[in-house]
Amino acid sequence: MSERETLYNLLKQTFILLDDGDRRLFGRYNLSPTRYYALLHISESPGLSSSELSDRLLCDKSNVTRIVKGLENSGYIFRKPHETDGRTLRLYLTNQGKEVCANVSTAHQSYNEMRLSCMNEISQGNLLENLSLLNDSLHKELSISQNGYHTDDK
Numbered sequence: 001m002s003e004r005e006t007l008y009n010l011l012k013q014t015f016i017l018l019d020d021g022d023r024r025l026f027g028r029y030n031l032s033p034t035r036y037y038a039l040l041h042i043s044e045s046p047g048l049s050s051s052e053l054s055d056r057l058l059c060d061k062s063n064v065t066r067i068v069k070g071l072e073n074s075g076y077i078f079r080k081p082h083e084t085d086g087r088t089l090r091l092y093l094t095n096q097g098k099e100v101c102a103n104v105s106t107a108h109q110s111y112n113e114m115r116l117s118c119m120n121e122i123s124q125g126n127l128l129e130n131l132s133l134l135n136d137s138l139h140k141e142l143s144i145s146q147n148g149y150h151t152d153d154k
Contacts, residue, residue, distance in 0.1 A: 018115070025111055029104050030074075034059070036108075038067050039093065039101040042077060047090040049082070076100060 001009075019033065026036045034057060041056045042048050048056075054064040068091065071077045076097030082088035093101060116124065 021111065021115065022108070025107060026104065029100060029107075031100075031104065035067060035071060036101075036104055038064075038071060039076060039097060040105065042091045042093055043098065043101045046092050047080075049088050049090060051088075053091065071097070 022033050022036075026033055029036075031039070037057060038053060041053055045052070050061065050064050050068055053068070054061050057064065057067075059067075068077065068079070072079065075094055077091055077093055079089040079091055082090055119127070
């Protein structure tokens with residue numbers, strides 16, 4: 001196995017471990033990771049549209065519709081018509097949604113501090129720099145549309 005294959009497999013395994021830990025943590029609050037991140041995005045950008053939320057969650061609009069309905073049924077969010085575009089609804093957190101989002105965010109931050117405590121600051125800095133490079137490269141690779149052009153090239 002090449003070094004790059006080993007690196008890819010290690011990144012994939014690390015993602016799986018982080019994701020499993022997140023699922024367990026969010027599950028204590030009766031949330032999935034996607035539902036938590038939907039709450040977080042709406043918290044950070046009150047009035048977000050479903051389409052904008054879909055872009056941020058990297059999922060299709062029908063999936064976002066189900067997520068939004070579930071969060072609304074849980075009493076965490078509400079929808080209001082857009083001021084100028086009657087076809088668009090804006091998403092907002094309820095007081096209960098704000099409280100849950102704040103509690104889960106605090107727990108998630110503490111959990112991440114614990115999970116990353118095995119690394120010293122120099123190692124964290126190097127990893128952060130290298131993962132940022134990889135992240136940028138992956139974003140560019142994924143921005144290539146079906147016709148073979150980068151979305152920036154149009």
